[in-house]
Amino acid sequence: MVLCKKWIYAKTFTGAPEAGNFTLETEELPDQLKHGEVLCEAVFLSVDPYMRLFPVPVGSVMMGEQVARISKSENTDYPVGTYVKTMDGWKTHTLYSDASKLTKVQDLGDLPKSLALGALGLPGLTAYFGFLEGCCPKSTDTVFVNSAAGAVGMIVGQIAKIKGCKVVGSAGSDEKCKWLKESLGFDEVFNYKTKPLEAALNDHAPNGLDCFFDNVGGEDTTIVIKHMNKYGRTAICGAISQYNKSKGDKGELPYSPILMNLLRVEGIQIMNYVQKWPEGLKQMSQWINEGKIKYKETVTEGFENMVSAFIGLFSGQHVGKAIVKP
């Protein structure tokens, strides 16, 4: 028998996720596969803020992407050793009777397969399409991205640099800020925990902002929108500051600046661009291979630490993409 471990969403979130929301269960999978079947074994698991926002039904396995390796196979199209990317969620093993539903991980050359969950996966595509289509950057633009050391923010800032923009980023520690500036080439960075946003924008973007890629939400969004220049574009991608609150939407409606400065504010979501994903992945791969886009992962070891890795998303514990290695 193969022992599959899985994390169950056991109790509805109220406020910040905590250990008590989850239970670890096991399931025995057969040792002998039938014709056509494959057994996938998780190699890298993803934890992302959206899992707090769109929880699965209570009693289900927590959802999420993983990169898995086929460890047993009775299907010649999917031999042992094949890497696949699945939405199997927080579990170590999955038995597929119909392997044709599996998506092989694209050829990543020398790059780690975990990138299929980060810079070359949904977070990277979110940054690519969300920023380029939501913010429509021009080379003369000043761009602000918050949660800039996160899985999406770090990519947005670097794409903005590639496009010739001036890039201002915020993050929650001096160490993250240093990395953004020195390694990723952000023009201006500040630690939002020690510098008030209003003052920071006045200091770091004295000529106003043209593009705003928002991962944080709440009152900060209002403040930033008031710093937008005429025709400024705001892409609302996430609201991590709000997910753990029972009532979000703090901050006043920045009505006058939207009207007077003819601003655009738009919610963006990667599923809107499914048709164009291959194009995005190709460009992102090229930039990574050329060294124009760098990436960072925080890898948590051990499937039993999956919950703490997830909880850590909301306290800024990780730098770059948060990955769990079971």
Place this chain on the structure above:
Amino acid sequence: MVLCKKWIYAKTFTGAPEAGNFTLETEELPDQLKHGEVLCEAVFLSVDPYMRLFPVPVGSVMMGEQVARISKSENTDYPVGTYVKTMDGWKTHTLYSDASKLTKVQDLGDLPKSLALGALGLPGLTAYFGFLEGCCPKSTDTVFVNSAAGAVGMIVGQIAKIKGCKVVGSAGSDEKCKWLKESLGFDEVFNYKTKPLEAALNDHAPNGLDCFFDNVGGEDTTIVIKHMNKYGRTAICGAISQYNKSKGDKGELPYSPILMNLLRVEGIQIMNYVQKWPEGLKQMSQWINEGKIKYKETVTEGFENMVSAFIGLFSGQHVGKAIVKP
């Protein structure tokens, strides 16, 4: 001598415009023109809410469009009787030494020349481009427009009907509502003074809204955005509820619906489409001549009543376009 009367913006607005903000002055213009000069005499003057929002410097003639007739001319290109459209503001006569700056009123056939200030002027173009480009309507869409009996709103609703949309409008009297429904063909209307917005939207747009053309602003904007369907488009055109307040931007930031429903909220302004005005005017003229777009004007007689006509904009005194006939 020709006696020109003019309204001066004498005292800074605080709150609602009142008689004390203005003084009526006179100026003598020469009876004899020099070579090339023309004298324009106002035939129709426009009062619009934007004049409260962007006041001229104190001591200046109030700004605004007018349709004028050339009453004296020493310029063969601009003979007496020519109608021109100018930004001469709130004054009865203007002497031009360089007539080449004047724009002749387009050929309106049997239509009244006052339309050049309304349905075939800036309000009509604002409705045309603001709605079509800001709201991107599809024939299956449900559209909400507030201040629907105003100079812009009445056109927006009718264009939406031409495009096959279901149109919901709000206005400030039962009489206006009746006119919108019975004469202009709005599908649903409600009197915002007697029916709370939330309940009205639930009743009149139970399947949600796809397009929102906003002339009103304030807390209402937040409420409406929360009723938008996925991918809904909001064009923020005006905020008449807020212009008289020292601090506007009431209402909470509708952050979650923007993110979860992938909404777009955009400030729109007619000056963004100057290149395309001729195309818009051509289409609007055609629709009016075909009877597909109807218009209404409230004409105030007497130049001395210009201020009260302007003040009346903010109390819903007019139906359709507010015009002053000196």
